Amino acid sequence: MMLRVLLLTLLIFLGTFSTTTAVAANTQANKKVTSSKQAAKIVQKQYGGKVLKVNKQKNKTGYRVKIVKPNGQVVSKKVNAKTGKIEKH
Known part of the structure; x- marks a missing residue:
């Protein structure tokens, strides 16, 4: 159970991080x-x-x-x- 919570937390963190990075890259790409x-x-x-x-x-x-x-x-x-x-x- 603890492992599932840890993995879920990690997935949420990575998803948020990659979305933020993609938005920043897209802003630069538009210039x-x-x-x-x-x-x-x-x-x-x-x-x-x-x-x-x-x-x-x-x-x-x-x-x-x-x-x-x-x-x-x-x-x-x-x-x-x-x-x-x-x-x-």
Whole structure:
């Protein structure tokens, strides 16, 4: 009887743990951009120049990337984490 209770408890724990892990993995899978490095590459590919700074947005919808374009102009662009696209201001 004690063994059954122990096994049942273990199964419940493992089921809860795997569900939590699956939800977290699914959230990451829904995002095309999962790091500041990826966001920087997207903006640099589009505009050229040198990346100065990358900040993750507080609302977690994307990244703000500041670059110096080849002509010396400093610009800041937002990369949407879900789509991987640079958003217009």
